[in-house]
């Protein structure tokens with residue numbers, strides 16, 4: 001089932017649970033199918049990379065692993081608070097998101 005994510009790529013979010021609680025980062029990518037997102041600097045996973053091709057260097061790389069979108073809250077770019085996102089329909093039919101703290105459109 002496709003889930004509607006409250007947040008989207010490029011949003012700054014704050015983690016509300018897990019080992020990266022209270023950290024903030026920018027969403028690098030989102031996957032509505034799994035309900036997961038990848039956030040810059042959050043949930044870093046260590047991968048051991050083996051050289052597979054000639055000339056390739058092996059080593060340890062750090063990479064963000066996906067987390068559930070439900071584990072984050074949007075940080076409002078207008079008021080800076082971690083907030084819940086509301087949606088409203090403008091008179092011309094366009095749907096906009098807005099901050100429930102300061103009521104600014106996002």
Ligand SMILES: [Zn+2]
Nearest residue numbers: 076079099102
């Ligand atoms: Zn706000």
